[in-house]
Amino acid sequence: MQLIKHQDSPRYIKLNEVDNVAVVVNSGGVAKGAQFDGDLVATEDIPQCHKIALQTLAEGEAVIRYGQTIGYAREPLPQGSWVKESQLHMPAAPELASLPKADKTPADLPPLEGYTFEGYRNADGTVGTRNILGITTTVQCVAGVLEHAIKRIKDDLLPKYPNVDDVVGLTHSYGCGVAINAADAYIPIRTVQNIARNPNFGGQALVIGLGCEKLQPEQIINTEHYHLGEEQTWLYKLQQSDLGFTDMIAQILALAESRLAQLNQRQRETCPVSDLVLGMQCGGSDAFSGITANPGLGFASDLLVRAGATVMFSEVTEVRDAVYMLTSRAKNSEVADAIVREMDWYDRYLHKGEADRSANTTPGNKAGGLSNIVEKSLGSIVKSGSSAISAVLGPGEKASTKGLVFCATPASDFVCGTLQLAAGMNLHVFTTGRGTPYGLAMAPVVKVSTRTDLAQRWPDLIDVDAGKIATGACSLEEFGWELFHYYLDVASGRKQTWAEQHRLHNDLTLFNPAPIT
Structure with missing residues (x-):
């Protein structure tokens, strides 16, 4: 990364020596006539995060950023001009049939030993970073009753159990009026099942059902590690009530208090970093996402992988245009084939909906200097670091492999988080350039800003400022280590993120590509 350094002068960042565009750094942008280092002069006002042409580009010439083609000029682009979305033809998506597979698998990095965090050990071997009473639903019909019950639990019961962090309702829109046997129905079903078994709920949430829904409550309970019986009840169906609403609330409160008493006995214990499951995500991205925050996550990701952790990156449409970089890094051909499988499934899903991957890029992304999904993809995948990709998960599937994992999800913040x-996932990190107050009730969310300006404007929403990399206040390596230690502090409960505070x-948002009846 080449950074033109003078703090009080027009500055840009060039990421690769072959790039013919660069990103303007100055917080207020640069004005027409601004003189950069060398002979580059801005021919018009150019906002921060947007691209300036480093040389004159002919019509049809490739526009290059990250050392990759992000588009082709629709018209001549003079040196020093503002390179806008409307001036670029977007390249075609890479052909899946001809991708390289495991031809550049990185060697394992040296193990990183001696790092730990304080977590809650579960019976199934997983570890929670928080101690939460989760109560999931099987159908939207019971959501109103559960909302009332949770308010009562928080007001009347939770203060009696100080070792329990919170009570969370896992409500969703699935369960009734759905084609339960449709080909893709397994996606929302296993999502609900596996969320209920998240490590932060002690390995099993309580289940509240109605009784007549298509998604039956028994499908959600984890019988593998828990023996169900009178001494340990996990399930309540509202249609079992003989005395109406009052009885329903009383039954739910009794069920909750029994579980709260169990959770309250849990204590944090020292756990190896290999028990962390980190999920990484972008939201409200800008052109700095691929310069500061996402590379910082990538460096910290490599540290976690070296320490034996599970690190997930996601968002199919935000890796699709750079998928050749991922299949090359696959641990083996089977992992590469799994990446291709998920890309192909999503291509067909979008085609069925008469859309394509270009629909991903938002007005906010474009206002933040990202011209198209190709440029956005190249900045998105850098948060995966440089480790080999060890496994691929389909949507809603539970991780069982350590190392760097591609978790195939839509790019929607809420669906991806779900x-x-x-x-x-027991710890989440979320990068943003435009700004978003996104958070999850089920796991702590570390918010990382791509620009210092955003961190200064939102000091009580942004946890870590990656904009320091662009200003030269710290190196990428220094920031990566800072983030790594911050993860351990949050996982241990020594720090609370702003979203938690x-x-x-x-809300949880299920991905349901199956029909609704």
Whole structure:
């Protein structure tokens, strides 16, 4: 990365020596006539995060950033001009049939030993970073009753059990009026099942059902590690009530208090970093995402992988245009084939909906200097670091492999977060350039800003500022280590993220490609 350094002068960042565009760094952008280092002069006002042409580009010439083609000029682009989305033809997506497979698998990095965190050990061997009473639903019909019950639990019961962090309702829109036997119905079903078994719930949430829904409550309970009986009840169906609403609430409170008493006995213990399951995600991305925050996550990701952790990156449409970089890094041909399988499934899913991957890029992304999904993809995948990709998860599937894992999800923040929770995530990190108050109730979310300006404007929402990399206040390596230690502090409960302190969280959003009847 080449950074033109003078703090009070026009500055840009060039990421690769072959790039013919660069990103303007100055917080207010640069004005027409601004003189950069050398003979580059801005021919018009150019906002921060947007691209400036480093040389004159002919019509049809490749526009290169990250050392890769992000588009082709629709018209001549003079040196020093603002390179806009409307001036680029987007390249075609890479052909899946001709991708390289495991031809550049990275060698294992040296093990990183001696690092631990304080977590809650579960009976199934997983570890929670928080001690939460989870109560999941089988159908939307019971959501109103559960909402009332949770308020009562928080007001009347939770203060009696100080070792329990929170009580969370895992409500969703699935369960009734759905084609339960449709080909793709397994995705929402296993998502609900696996979220209920998230490590932060002690390995099993309580289940509240109605009784007549298509998704039956018994399908959600984890019988592999828990013996169900009178001494340990996990399930309540509202249609079992003989005395109406009052009886329903009383039964749920009794069920919750029994589980709270169990959770309250749990204590944090020293656990190896290999028990962490980190989910990484972008949201409200800008052109700095691939310069500061996502590379910082990538460096910290390599540290976690070296320490034996599970690290997940996701968002199919945000890796699709750079998928050749992922299949090359696969641990073996089987992992590469699994990546191709998930890309192909999603291509067909989008085609069925008469859309394509270009629909991903938002107005906010474009206002932040990202011209198209190709440029966005190249900045997104760098958060995966440089480790070999050890496994691929389908949507809603639970992780069972250590190392770097591709968790195939849509790019929607809420759907991606939901599916990473189902995969077993016990810690989340979320990068943003435009800004978003995103949060999850089920796992702590570390918010990382791509620009210092955003961190300064949102000091009580942003946890870590990656903009320091662009200003030269710290190196990428220094930032990566800072983030690594921050993860361990949050996982141990020594620090709370801003989203936790404000109790900001988004709803669970299931990915359901199956029909609704």
